[in-house]
Every structure is written in C-alpha cells, then in structure tokens.
Amino acid sequence: MKLSNKFKFTGRRQTIIFAASLLLPLSVVAANQFPAPDAEQVKRGEYLSRAANCMGCHTTRGGEPYAGGRTLKTPFGEFVTPNITPDNETGIGRWSGEDFWQALHFGKGRDGSYLYPVFPYTEYTKVTREDADAIFAYLRSLKPVAQTNPPHKINPPYDNQFLLFLWRTWYFKEGVHEPDNSKSEEWNRGNYLVQGLGHCNACHTPRNVWGATQDSKLAGGEIMGTYWYAPSLISPLEAGVGEWSIDEIVKLLSTGINKHAVTSGPMATVVRQSLQYLSPEDIRAMAVYLQSIGEKRSRNEALKKIPPMPERVSKYLALGKPVYEKHCQGCHGESGEGVPGIYPPLAGNRNVTMTSPHNTIRSVLYGGFPPVTAGNPRPYGMPPFQHIIRDNEIAWVVSYIRNTWGNLGSLVSPEEVDSSRGNEF
Amino acid sequence: MKFIVFILLWAIVGSANALELGASEIPDTLEQRVKPCIICHGDEDRAGRDAYYPRIAGKPAGYLFNQLRNFRDGRRYYQAMAILLENMSDDYLLEIAHYFSSLKYPYPQPTANTLSPDETQAVETLIHSGDPDRDIPACSACHGKALTGTKPFIPSLLGLPHAYLAAQFGGWRNGGIMRGQTPDCMSEIAKKMTQKEVNALAMWLPTQPVTGEPAEMEELTPELMQRCHTILSGEGFIQ
Numbered sequence: 001m002k003l004s005n006k007f008k009f010t011g012r013r014q015t016i017i018f019a020a021s022l023l024l025p026l027s028v029v030a031a032n033q034f035p036a037p038d039a040e041q042v043k044r045g046e047y048l049s050r051a052a053n054c055m056g057c058h059t060t061r062g063g064e065p066y067a068g069g070r071t072l073k074t075p076f077g078e079f080v081t082p083n084i085t086p087d088n089e090t091g092i093g094r095w096s097g098e099d100f101w102q103a104l105h106f107g108k109g110r111d112g113s114y115l116y117p118v119f120p121y122t123e124y125t126k127v128t129r130e131d132a133d134a135i136f137a138y139l140r141s142l143k144p145v146a147q148t149n150p151p152h153k154i155n156p157p158y159d160n161q162f163l164l165f166l167w168r169t170w171y172f173k174e175g176v177h178e179p180d181n182s183k184s185e186e187w188n189r190g191n192y193l194v195q196g197l198g199h200c201n202a203c204h205t206p207r208n209v210w211g212a213t214q215d216s217k218l219a220g221g222e223i224m225g226t227y228w229y230a231p232s233l234i235s236p237l238e239a240g241v242g243e244w245s246i247d248e249i250v251k252l253l254s255t256g257i258n259k260h261a262v263t264s265g266p267m268a269t270v271v272r273q274s275l276q277y278l279s280p281e282d283i284r285a286m287a288v289y290l291q292s293i294g295e296k297r298s299r300n301e302a303l304k305k306i307p308p309m310p311e312r313v314s315k316y317l318a319l320g321k322p323v324y325e326k327h328c329q330g331c332h333g334e335s336g337e338g339v340p341g342i343y344p345p346l347a348g349n350r351n352v353t354m355t356s357p358h359n360t361i362r363s364v365l366y367g368g369f370p371p372v373t374a375g376n377p378r379p380y381g382m383p384p385f386q387h388i389i390r391d392n393e394i395a396w397v398v399s400y401i402r403n404t405w406g407n408l409g410s411l412v413s414p415e416e417v418d419s420s421r422g423n424e425f
Numbered sequence: 426m427k428f429i430v431f432i433l434l435w436a437i438v439g440s441a442n443a444l445e446l447g448a449s450e451i452p453d454t455l456e457q458r459v460k461p462c463i464i465c466h467g468d469e470d471r472a473g474r475d476a477y478y479p480r481i482a483g484k485p486a487g488y489l490f491n492q493l494r495n496f497r498d499g500r501r502y503y504q505a506m507a508i509l510l511e512n513m514s515d516d517y518l519l520e521i522a523h524y525f526s527s528l529k530y531p532y533p534q535p536t537a538n539t540l541s542p543d544e545t546q547a548v549e550t551l552i553h554s555g556d557p558d559r560d561i562p563a564c565s566a567c568h569g570k571a572l573t574g575t576k577p578f579i580p581s582l583l584g585l586p587h588a589y590l591a592a593q594f595g596g597w598r599n600g601g602i603m604r605g606q607t608p609d610c611m612s613e614i615a616k617k618m619t620q621k622e623v624n625a626l627a628m629w630l631p632t633q634p635v636t637g638e639p640a641e642m643e644e645l646t647p648e649l650m651q652r653c654h655t656i657l658s659g660e661g662f663i664q
Binding site for chain 1: 513516
C-alpha cells in the first residue's frame with residue numbers, strides 16, 4: 001500500500017515536472033504541493049470552509065470537528081463522511097493540493113476512484129482553484145485527529161465503479177463557475193456562493209431516481225435520508241424570495257429569523273454552522289442572487305381563485321380550531337398573526353401552505369428553537385407536541401392552519417402525520 | 426364639553442394602543458423563552474406517553490448544564506431533547522441551566538417505607554458506607570451527607586419519585602435511552618449493584634424528606650474526584 005502510494009506520488013511529480021516544462025508560468029503553482037503556510041490563506045480558507053459548510057457533514061454529533069464519521073442515509077446506501085483533518089493515517093495528512101483539487105473539482109478520490117455524489121462535487125466543481133487551495137491550506141492547519149470511521153454500507157449494485165462512471169457521464173458537468181458579464185459583480189458572487197460553495201442545490205432541488213439533482217434551478221425537493229422538504233427557492237408559493245426586500249432576505253439568512261419566517265430543521269443548522277459567519281457583503285450577494293431567481297409574482301397572484309369549501313371540509317377543519325386555541329394561539333395569535341421576529345406568523349406563511357405538509361407537521365411534532373446566532377442569541381422556542389396530542393389532533397390542527405386566515409392547502413390526514421415521523425438522530 | 430370629548434378620544438386611542446400592544450406584548454424574559462420546556466418539565470415530575478419527564482427546577486446548575494450539552498451532543502440520548510437543542514449555543518444553555526436551577530418549587534411528600542427492616546438496614550448501609558469489597562462507594566460520599574447533592578455538578582437523590590430513580594438505574598445498567606457521559610462513574614457503579622439493591626434504593630430514597638443544604642465540592646475525596654472527573658469537569662461552566 002505504502003509503496004504504491006509512493007510510486008503514484010513520484011509518477012504525479014514527474015507528470016508535473018513534464019507539464020511544467022511546457023507551461024512554465026503555471027509550474028510555480030502546480031509543483032508547489034505544500035506551499036509554506038500562509039496565515040492569510042489559512043484565514044481565507046477557514047472562512048470559505050464555513051461558506052461551504054464542510055463541517056456540517058464532516059463532523060458527528062458532539063464529535064471532533066472535521067474528523068468525519070457522520071452517517072448520511074440515502075436510497076443507495078449509508079455513506080460515512082471521511083476524516084478531513086490532516087492525520088496521516090486516518091485523515092488527509094498525505095494529500096497534496098492536487099489530490100484535494102481532484103476530489104473537489106473532479107469528484108475523484110486520492111486513489112483515482114470515483115467518489116459518490118453524496119459528496120457534492122457536482123456543486124463544488126464550480127469552486128475556483130484559488131478557493132480550493134485556501135480551503136486545503138486551512139484543513140492542513142487543523143490539529144490532526146486520529147479517528148478511523150466505519151466504512152460505507154452501499155447497497156449493491158450501486159457499489160460498482162462502472163455504474164458510477166456512467167452516472168458521472170450522464171449527470172456530472174465539471175467546470176469552474178463562469179461569471180455572467182451581463183450581470184453585476186455582486187450577482188455573480190451570489191451565484192457562486194449559492195450554486196458553488198454553498199451547494200444549496202444539494203437539498204433545494206428535486207433528485208431523480210438515480211439521485212441526481214435535476215438542474216441548478218433550486219426548484220425544491222425532499223431531502224434524502226431526512227423527513228424534511230427543502231422548499232423551492234423560485235416559487236412564490238414556497239420559499240422564493242423574488243418579492244422580498246434584500247434586507248429581509250439578509251436577515252433570514254444571517255440570523256435565522258425575520259418578520260415573515262423562521263428557519264427550522266436542516267436549514268436552521270445551516271444558518272448556525274455556516275451562513276451566520278459570512279461577511280455582510282457575501283450574505284448580501286447571496287440575497288441579490290436569490291431575489292433575482294425568485295419569481296416576481298406575489299403569493300396571492302400565484303394562488304388560483306379559491307373555490308368555495310364543501311361542507312364536509314369545513315366540518316373537518318372545525319375539528320382543528322379547539323386544538324389551535326388550546327395549544328397554538330398563545331404564541332401564534334388569534335388570527336395566526338404571530339409576533340414578528342419572535343413567533344412566526346401562520347397566516348400567509350408559505351411553509352404552512354406549501355404542497356408538502358411535512359415541514360409543518362414536523363414542527364408540530366418536534367417543536368424547536370430557531371438557531372442561536374449573533375443576531376438572535378436567545379431565541380424563543382416552540383414545544384414538541386408529539387407526546388402531548390395525538391396524530392389525529394395534529395392532522396386536524398395542521399389542516400386548520402393550512403386553511404384559515406386566507407391560507408389554502410391540502411387537508412392533512414393522521415397517516416401523513418405518522419409518515420412525517422422519524423429522524424436522523 | 427371639549428374636555429369630555431378630549432377625554433373620550435384619549436380613552437379610545439389609549440385602548441386601541443393597548444389592544445395593539447396585547448398582540449405583540451411578549452415578555453422579554455428567559456421564562457417566556459424557555460416555555461417549550463415547561464410542557465414536560467413543570468413544577469412536578471410527570472409520566473408521559475413515551476417517557477418519564479423529571480422536574481428540573483432546583484437541580485444544580487452545573488448538572489443541568491452538563492445534561493443539556495449531553496443531549497445536544499449525543500452523549501445522552503433522547504430524541505425530543507436532541508431535536509430541541511440541536512442549534513443551541515453553550516452560552517444560552519448555561520443561562521437556561523441557571524434559570525431552572527434557581528426555581529424553587531415545593532418537593533413532594535415523602536412516601537411510606539414498605540421495605541422490611543432488613544432491607545432498610547441493607548439500603549442504609551449502602552447509602553452511608555457503600556461496599557468497599559465490591560468497590561461501591563457510599564452514595565453520601567458524592568451526593569452529600571444530606572443526600573441533597575453537591576454543588577454544582579451532582580444532583581440530589583431526594584425529592585425524586587420511585588419511577589424516575591428506577592428508570593435512571595435501568596438506563597445506567599442496561600444502556601438504552603439514557604447514556605451518560607462516557608465513561609460515566611454512575612454507570613460503572615450501578616453495574617456493580619444487584620437488581621435487588623437497585624430496587625430497594627429506588628424504594629427507600631422517596632421515603633426521605635428533603636432537608637439540609639447541598640454539599641460543597643471541597644467535601645469530595647480526591648479518589649472520587651478522580652473516579653467521576655467527567656461529571657465534575659463541566660468545561661465552560663460559570664457559576
């Protein structure tokens with residue numbers, strides 16, 4: 001093993017030297033595999049790895065940061081994130097900058113094998129070499145953690161590298177982000193952060209049966225291995241922000257809460273781990289980009305004319321009213337108006353009315369606190385109701401809030417409440 | 426006349442303001458912020474559909490702080506707590522721990538002792554002397570002579586109902602929903618006791634009235650400090 005690594009190392013070295021003789025100006029960068037630690041670069045890398053939220057997947061609950069070991073469940077098997085601290089035996093201690101670039105940009109492991117797209121190289125491929133080198137410099141500056149993580153448990157036949165090769169041919173397009181010169185610098189920065197480093201697509205896009213993200217349009221989708229739905233960032237019926245002001249978008253992304261909405265579930269974690277640390281300029285750039293891709297229709301325009309409600313539907317909804325009054329009204333108000341910045345409004349709340357009721361059901365089942373951020377250091381919380389009220393009552397109350405105060409959504413059944421249970425803990 | 430109209434107008438405007446305030450008048454207090462906790466952890470212990478919810482009022486702050494972090498970081502397992510605490514900071518959890526620690530609610534009345542004199546004798550020996558042959562320390566050595574805990578990391582053994590005590594011992598002995606800090610000295614000690622002893626302890630402790638102040642850390646022996654150092658470390662804890 002050691003020998004072959006050594007051989008490969010020399011081989012690559014030779015290739016580089018050969019390439020260097022052809023492309024003299026590039027050789028300085030390419031041959032310099034372990035550049036002297038540059039404090040400025042490391043600092044930049046730390047910031048960029050926050051933006052890319054490497055820690056989010058490469059850390060277990062309560063575990064050593066970046067030492068990996070977190071299990072990501074997918075329909076194709078269970079993937080365990082690797083240790084990316086610079087430990088020689090169990091981490092990336094023996095990696096070169098080029099190895100790191102191969103992984104991030106081409107989705108190839110150090111041994112040349114294809115990586116599974118559970119590692120979002122489909123998005124990270126847009127990251128520039130300069131940024132990738134900075135992230136690598138930062139990771140190399142971390143304290144090495146000797147931690148061997150369990151192997152993946154991939155369901156056959158998906159463990160076949162040839163199938164992965166086919167998948168890549170079909171679904172993976174390699175290439176660094178190309179600025180659109182017709183747009184502002186700020187918009188392009190936002191595009192780079194959303195589509196590249198921030199890999200928002202990994203959740204906010206539907207995946208096909210082969211687990212491939214359908215496009216880069218952020219049209220919303222179920223998050224693999226969780227019971228959460230990541231809403232569309234385009235549609236005014238979901239989480240599209242085409243009609244929000246830049247300041248409102250910035251507030252939600254950087255503090256986890258604004259007057260319209262609160263982040264919950266996996267998005268709350270993204271705000272805590274990543275977005276709250278971004279510079280005001282970068283958050284603003286993301287907001288500018290997200291605002292530009294959101295459809296410019298208000299929710300009301302997007303809603304078709306509301307048909308009259310059949311009597312049996314009104315009867316079903318009436319069941320939810322007393323449940324609402326007993327358990328919800330105290331914070332969310334008599335008319336679902338909420339308290340801005342503290343308790344989110346339910347009237348006109350798109351998380352409540354969107355086609356998938358799962359997120360709302362989960363909020364009722366499990367409650368939660370908005371993420372603790374510099375902008376919201378002592379959040380107000382919502383209690384879990386899973387053990388207080390029964391599934392049928394949760395179905396009634398969720399149906400009620402989806403269809404009161406001008407809201408319009410499908411009715412929810414106790415079976416749907418049950419199927420929203422489950423979690424990754 | 427003008428005066429009366431003025432007063433009327435003032436009253437109307439005033440009441441309109443009051444109504445508006447009513448909607449957004451959320452107290453800027455920790456009590457309001459942690460209301461979600463009260464649904465289970467009220468002023469008394471409560472048996473729920475899926476689990477047992479102990480009262481947390483008046484427990485030592487360091488102990489609560491450690492437990493909150495254990496739930497968040499997966500060292501102590503309970504799904505509902507893990508989800509609630511997922512995105513909380515140490516600073517906020519410390520504040521919450523101090524808040525619940527400061528609450529003073531009356532303790533439940535002691536229950537009648539249904540153990541035989543022999544059983545009672547055996548339990549009292551375990552409580553005050555332990556069993557050196559099996560390396561079981563006296564309960565009072567850590568939990569204080571009055572058994573009301575040692576500030577700030579060791580909880581009281583009194584004022585707790587039988588069901589809670591039995592569940593905790595079960596968790597330490599068998600794993601399951603309760604994983605303490607690893608390596609946890611209580612887990613190690615509980616495994617050295619017999620099931621009979623555990624049952625008797627869980628029966629005897631609720632028969633004792635809660636009197637006496639919690640002990641101070643200095644009263645712990647160096648040997649026990651070492652044995653239970655994971656519980657007593659509480660990194661980041663500020664009194």
